Ligand SMILES: CC(C)[C@H](C(=O)O)[C@@H](O)C(=O)O
């Protein structure tokens with residue numbers, strides 16, 4: 271099979287971890303007789319520096335024409351405490367999500383037995399956790415009208431949702447629940463927000479099409495609590511863009527495996543795969559960042575974008591093996607020897 | 623001193639836990655020679671049933687004329703899964719906050735040594751945690767314009783903040799930081815939201831008035847993570863209404879002492895004190911609910927509303943004593959004898 275993949279390394283540790291995923295993918299392609307055509311493109315602060323734009327048109331063209339996008343991370347501290355910066359790397363991310371129509375961000379949280387002691391939670395709380403968030407990614411308060419009034423003294427943002435936007439996300443949620451534990455939790459703030467009431471009534475109306483799925487409705491504040499108390503009580507959770515931003519990050523740290531969590535962002539046509547850990551600028555260029563989340567994102571890509579399940583599993587197996595044999599970067603090494611980012615990548619490649 | 627206190631028991635376990643706090647306050651008043659005039663008023667589902675309105679005008683009059691308000695909880699499951707309900711108990715809560723101008727919700731999270739093993743977090747993570755959130759409570763997306771368009775197929779909510787609203791909340795935050803660890807964290811989403819950029823620039827402009835306070839700015843998603851990872855790294859956190867709703871609830875469960883956490887909602891004139899645990903309808907009427915959060919809210923009232931610090935401390939001391947001697951309700955009793963709500967209240971009253 272010929273796989274055309276756009277490669278967006280981005281900022282910070284992005285390029286380093288992407289390099290390892292490319293090596294691993296190439297080894298998988300060789301083993302299973304596929305041909306991968308990689309096309310690199312600029313994004314984030316790197317793109318701002320090169321062409322003044324965090325998501326340039328050429329990059330968009332490359333993504334649109336690819337079968338899948340493998341993404342590193344974007345964001346640079348230089349922009350963070352400067353509310354007046356005219357162009358920000360994050361704008362590239364948001365523009366990319368919207369222009370590629372990546373409306374469903376899929377973020378699993380699960381545990382690796384060998385890492386469970388890294389969790390901030392007690393073992394009995396985190397054990398058995400295997401949940402997945404579907405966060406709506408192209409609407410809500412991220413993309414509504416915003417601005418200033420009264421000479422800049424009043425600021426506003428608007429959260430808007432249409433029934434269709436809720437439906438297409440919820441549909442993915444129901445479908446995913448059917449392939450898993452058949453439980454779906456709709457997370458909203460329907461006791462206050464009109465947009466949340468639209469979410470709730472839309473999901474309620476879809477329940478009868480999926481009679482096997484047990485649906486619950488929980489307020490976002492209650493979910494923020496239960497994720498810490500009993501994360502293993504959840505299966506699939508669906509939610510709007512901003513709640514998803516907050517809750518998926520909260521969920522990511524409870525497993526102890528944050529540095530290993532992959533994600534997918536799905537649209538009608540394009541699908542993008544990225545580690546959830548961000549650009550981690552403090553570690554950039556040091557060859558110390560953990561590449562496993564990016565490698566596992568590549569596994570998700572084989573499975574979700576190309577239906578190549580065996581290839582995906584071969585990646586997951588070699589990751590498990592590296593964890594069991596302690597071929598890991600310093601964040602996971604404890605008192606043992608810490609391997610470099612590139613060494614972990616080489617080891618995985620050789621063991622595929 | 624004469625203390626005029628409005629008493630809003632509300633729904634669910636509200637009346638039971640409020641009863642215990644009243645007994646304790648009366649004992650404190652007797653000991654320190656104060657005269658408390660309690661005036662009860664209806665609120666929540668109880669008020670809807672009685673007069674069709676969750677925050678009736680008579681209740682508002684009573685609150686306005688009181689020196690402080692002691693509040694139980696509101697909310698009833700009968701309204702929760704009915705998006706079409708015309709009147710909801712929560713509306714009473716929101717109306718009360720706005721009409722009384724309770725713009726600053728103060729929510730501490732701290733640990734009791736005897737309860738630390740109830741925390742879902744590992745001991746080394748939670749130990750030493752002593753943080754306080756100041757949540758803006760009368761503006762933002764809770765009170766902005768909302769509605770439907772396109773025959774109900776589009777729903778929107780608006781988040782609006784003015785510089786003045788941010789300033790008065792931030793001022794309380796800086797002042798509180800000065801009396802504590804001198805660290806202030808401004809929680810926002812300034813990389814996306816215009817209202818957050820107003821928050822950030824307003825707080826930045828105030829920094830020079832409080833040169834001793836070390837100020838940090840963190841995105842809401844990052845705080846949702848760090849609260850689980852290193853809650854003991856925070857001191858005072860300030861944030862807008864919706865972020866505060868989510869994060870204060872998340873913070874409340876990490877301590878293992880959720881059932882004990884008090885809160886205050888402060889305005890220019892009126893101050894209201896309430897336990898954070900909510901109406902807990904499953905336990906209503908069973909004399910099993912933990913009254914300690916309400917009793918500790920009364921302690922906050924003595925201190926914050928009346929400047930009666932010794933009285934407040936006497937309440938905190940007797941609560942510590944009840945915990946140490948195991949005079950606690952079933953949620954805390956473990957294998958030991960569980961006391962009834964009213965028995966705990968009686969014991970506290972006798973030991974003041
Ligand atoms: C960088 C930021 C705009 C982004 C978001 O809020 O969506 C990030 O936090 C994420 O979750 O991917």
Ligand SMILES: CC(C)[C@H](C(=O)O)[C@@H](O)C(=O)O
Pocket residue numbers: 461462491697712715867
């Ligand atoms: C009941 C609800 C409207 C309320 C809120 O969201 O403010 C509650 O969750 C709280 O935090 O007091």
